[in-house]
Amino acid sequence: MCGIFAITSNRRQDIGQILVEGAEKLTYRGYDTVGVATVHKGRILLRKDKGRIEEVAAKLGLAEMPGHKGIAQLRWATFGAPSKVNAQPHFDCDKDIAGAHNGNIVNYLPLRELYTSEGHIIRSMNDGEICVHAVERYYDKIGDMVEAIRKGCGDLRGDYAFAIMHKDDDKVYAVKMGSSLFAGIGEGETCVSSDLPSILPVTRNILNVHDGEMLILSPESIEIRQISDNSVVERSPYISDADIRVAQKGGYPHFMLKEIHEQASSARSLFNAVREPYITNFEQALIDAERIFFVGCGSSYHATSVASYYFNDLAGLSAIPVVGGQFISQFGQTIRKGDVVVCVSQSGETKDIIDVVHHCKERNSRILSIVNVLGSTLTYLSDIYLPLGCGFEISVPATKTYTSQVILFAYIAARIGIKQGVLSKDMGETLLDELQTQLPDLLEQTIATTTVKARSLAPYLDQFPHFYVLGYGLTHGVALEGALKIKEVCYIVADGMYSSEFKHGPLSIVKEGYPIVFTVAPNDAEHLVNHLSEVECRGARIILTAEDNSLLKRYVAEEDYLAVPSSSHYLSPIIQAVPLQLLAYHLAVFKKIDPDYPRNISKTLTVR
Numbered sequence: 001m002c003g004i005f006a007i008t009s010n011r012r013q014d015i016g017q018i019l020v021e022g023a024e025k026l027t028y029r030g031y032d033t034v035g036v037a038t039v040h041k042g043r044i045l046l047r048k049d050k051g052r053i054e055e056v057a058a059k060l061g062l063a064e065m066p067g068h069k070g071i072a073q074l075r076w077a078t079f080g081a082p083s084k085v086n087a088q089p090h091f092d093c094d095k096d097i098a099g100a101h102n103g104n105i106v107n108y109l110p111l112r113e114l115y116t117s118e119g120h121i122i123r124s125m126n127d128g129e130i131c132v133h134a135v136e137r138y139y140d141k142i143g144d145m146v147e148a149i150r151k152g153c154g155d156l157r158g159d160y161a162f163a164i165m166h167k168d169d170d171k172v173y174a175v176k177m178g179s180s181l182f183a184g185i186g187e188g189e190t191c192v193s194s195d196l197p198s199i200l201p202v203t204r205n206i207l208n209v210h211d212g213e214m215l216i217l218s219p220e221s222i223e224i225r226q227i228s229d230n231s232v233v234e235r236s237p238y239i240s241d242a243d244i245r246v247a248q249k250g251g252y253p254h255f256m257l258k259e260i261h262e263q264a265s266s267a268r269s270l271f272n273a274v275r276e277p278y279i280t281n282f283e284q285a286l287i288d289a290e291r292i293f294f295v296g297c298g299s300s301y302h303a304t305s306v307a308s309y310y311f312n313d314l315a316g317l318s319a320i321p322v323v324g325g326q327f328i329s330q331f332g333q334t335i336r337k338g339d340v341v342v343c344v345s346q347s348g349e350t351k352d353i354i355d356v357v358h359h360c361k362e363r364n365s366r367i368l369s370i371v372n373v374l375g376s377t378l379t380y381l382s383d384i385y386l387p388l389g390c391g392f393e394i395s396v397p398a399t400k401t402y403t404s405q406v407i408l409f410a411y412i413a414a415r416i417g418i419k420q421g422v423l424s425k426d427m428g429e430t431l432l433d434e435l436q437t438q439l440p441d442l443l444e445q446t447i448a449t450t451t452v453k454a455r456s457l458a459p460y461l462d463q464f465p466h467f468y469v470l471g472y473g474l475t476h477g478v479a480l481e482g483a484l485k486i487k488e489v490c491y492i493v494a495d496g497m498y499s500s501e502f503k504h505g506p507l508s509i510v511k512e513g514y515p516i517v518f519t520v521a522p523n524d525a526e527h528l529v530n531h532l533s534e535v536e537c538r539g540a541r542i543i544l545t546a547e548d549n550s551l552l553k554r555y556v557a558e559e560d561y562l563a564v565p566s567s568s569h570y571l572s573p574i575i576q577a578v579p580l581q582l583l584a585y586h587l588a589v590f591k592k593i594d595p596d597y598p599r600n601i602s603k604t605l606t607v608r
């Protein structure tokens with residue numbers, strides 16, 4: 001949620017241009033409001049409004065804003081409606097300081113009252129403005145930005161990162177307290193951002209930032225200080241080899257479609273990203289665990305749901321999949337040493353997950369994680385993390401990262417299964433080989449064979465305000481994931497369910513032509529016949545994804561059978577997610593919705 005990008009330069013006087021470019025690369029983090037503040041000739045210029053970056057930039061001429069330093073912010077609204085006044089950055093009272101944040105100030109209301117009673121002019125209902133007044137409150141007494149920021153942070157509670165600047169120096173100051181922040185050191189300019197894609201066009205010389213640190217950015221260098229005691233932190237930058245082209249659409253109309261197509265290559269790169277001894281240590285921790293919990297939110301939770309079936313079948317281990325936001329109230333009280341909590345997150349910043357990590361660490365359980373964004377908070381907090389190696393996923397709906405999460409779980413479960421004698425060596429190694437060598441081609445074939453049918457179904461599905469996606473066993477998580485994609489990008493109530501549960505109530509909704517999407521793994525086809533018959537005899541239109549199967553064909557019209565290539569039973573939840581992603585994508589496009597930026601959503605949710 002929300003993205004900030006700030007830069008100070010001795011090479012540019014037209015800082016608006018690079019601020020807009022940086023902000024555009026953070027669009028996926030928030031698109032309710034946009035603002036840019038620059039410092040030009042000893043004055044702070046501020047332009048902001050409601051809307052997406054390209055609209056607001058064109059309307060307000062953001063790219064033309066002059067100056068040598070500045071801050072851009074994209075907002076996903078939590079405190080305060082999406083409006084011009086609540087847009088960030090914000091001024092302090094006398095407009096000699098401006099700043100913007102990402103995250104949540106949980107004591108916003110009491111601070112607002114306190115600062116107002118002290119005479120501060122607070123213009124918005126947005127908690128980002130409180131960060132600026134917190135600094136001003138001390139700056140006006142001390143006259144030193146570093147000290148004022150340190151003391152200001154003492155007032156603020158919550159998880160946040162902010163960038164702030166004074167009109168009278170060449171510096172930008174930034175703070176990381178629980179929300180993501182990366183820094184870059186270029187030639188005659190330095191910058192900070194909520195994420196790497198906006199830094200890479202400036203420099204590949206990246207500095208990781210940890211919670212509790214403040215950065216003092218000058219055009220030539222960055223100084224890191226501990227906020228708690230003002231001590232200087234020595235840390236060297238590293239050269240990022242992230243592929244900058246990934247943040248461009250590369251000829252596809254949307255990032256979502258591009259990322260669906262990238263699933264084969266990210267399935268390949270996963271096995272280069274996951275290294276020894278981390279994978280073996282990860283597996284051993286699971287083998288040694290007294291209890292195993294898999295925790296994720298949204299798509300990452302759905303990956304854990306599939307994973308629990310893999311662990312049961314392949315590894316002979318029971319693992320409990322839990323939704324991140326539910327974990328503490330459901331299991332928090334009993335968490336203890338000996339438990340292993342596997343946190344799954346694309347961003348590594350999801351607040352519900354980070355809360356679980358803190359809770360479980362306090363109780364001495366081990367934290368393992370599977371994460372895509374390296375340098376994210378989750379990577380620092382985990383005892384062992386395994387990277388997904390997917391590169392940037394820009395589109396708000398998760399696609400390639402979900403797939404890679406499931407692949408990695410299958411891989412780990414199979415390796416544990418072989419080690420523990422649950423799987424025969426032959427069967428285990430065949431599966432490992434399929435995952436590593438055959439799966440990328442199967443994913444490509446699936447896209448090729450199911451795209452046309454998925455697109456053709458859009459006009460029919462568009463007539464229904466709701467429908468169901470049903471899965472069974474291994475494909476239950478796939479059904480949940482397919483339904484989530486449809487809800488997220490098509491604004492249709494799609495309910496993902498266990499197919500055997502359907503008769504326990506929802507069956508009453510079925511009438512002539514009502515669409516029900518099934519996802520069926522090969523070994524479950526026979527079992528699913530009952531579930532298909534129950535809805536078919538009541539007139540449902542069955543849309544189905546499965547490999548070619550004569551039994552299933554009896555229930556489905558040719559044009560509604562999204563046939564995937566034959567594979568092992570255990571590859572099917574990975575492959576079958578693809579037609580459902582395509583169905584959601586083409587339905588969104590048919591409904592003229594931009595699937596990359598569905599309304600009200602942000603890719604990274606750093607609020608509880």
Ligand code: M6R
Nearest residue numbers: 298299300345346347350397398
């Ligand atoms: O970064 P995370 O994997 O922790 O994000 C979790 C969810 O917010 C995310 O998967 C969300 O459900 C997706 N936008 C769904 O497509």
